[in-house]
Amino acid sequence: MTQPASLAHQRIAILGCGSLGESLLAGLRERGHPAALLSASSRRPERRQALAERYGIATAADNAALAAVADIIVLAVKPKQMAEFCRDLAAIPLTGKLLVSVAAGIRTDQLQRWLSAASDAPLAIVRSMPNTPAALGLAATGLYADRGVNASQRALTDQLFAAIGRSVWLEDESLMDLVTAIAGSGPAYYFAIMEAMLASAIAQGMPAATADLLIRQTALGASSLATATTAPALAELRQRVTSPGGTTEAALKTLAAHDLAGIMDTALRAAVARGKELAAAND
Helix, strand or coil, X not given: CCCCCXXXXXXXXXXXXXXXXXXXXXXXXXXXXXXXXXXEECCXXXXXHHHHHHHCCEEECCHHHHHHCCCEEEECCCHHHHHHHHHHHCCCCCCCCEEEECXXXXXXXXXXXXXXXXXXXXXXXXXXXXXXXXXXXXXXXXXXXXXXXXXXXXXXXHHHHHCCEEEEECCCHHHHHHHHHHHHCHHHHHHHHHHHHHHHXXXXXXXXXXXXHHHHHHHHHHHHHHHCCCCCCHHHHHHHHCCCCXXXXXXXXXXXXXXXXXXXXXXXXXXXXXXXXXXXXXX
16 A cells, blocks of 8 residues: 655745745644754845744745755745746756645646746646634645646645645635635634624723623634534524524624625625736736
8 A cells, every 4th residue: 555645754945934934834843844854935134044043944045945955845925926936946947846835816827837947747736825823723724736736745735734724625726716715814804803893892881901802702712613523514503692582683683684694795706806816917
């Protein structure tokens, strides 16, 4: 029987290492990945020094130098910088390496085009969309594997993103814009709801600190119930809190009257459309 691919001996370079890249670094180190097999790049000298001191890894400003000796290359630069970044990286041989993009709105066909200067065959490119809870090891990540990715590289990708949370594969890349809308942007929607609850509580006379604690802890408890291994459907969780004729029902009827479902649908569609616009702008 073929042994599953192991991340343990893979050399991983995180290029353009911002907050998300650092979350990956932290998660990998916490799981015991050797510092000697990790590296990161940044244009800012103070950032490189901080990463080197914090994680004991090699750092550099030269992306190509780190990529040349890596087995897995995480492309963590901002979307607007990706085209120029990839064209510089294309000067080195990338065949056989696993390339993982974490940039929102950048399609795999664009990455293939920008990176393939030194290769005739399709490169192994995975498109991913993690979110900011990665900093706590609680990321929700959508993954899409382009045609050059094999089963072993999929397994390595699973292990990579397990370091920061949970992930799911999509077989249709067009759904990655929806992943961005739901997961990538999603934390902000919850924060906005919490802010609105806080403002209302304060307006009704509750001390800000008291309301803030209650709202944050309620969000934690609700999310923990929703993500428990034995959790039922979301509708059932909602119904368990909603007694007929009670306070929760009164609040939910008001939300329904203002078309909460329609508002969220419109918001997600706007985020998806913006993701497509960002990709088109890079063509």
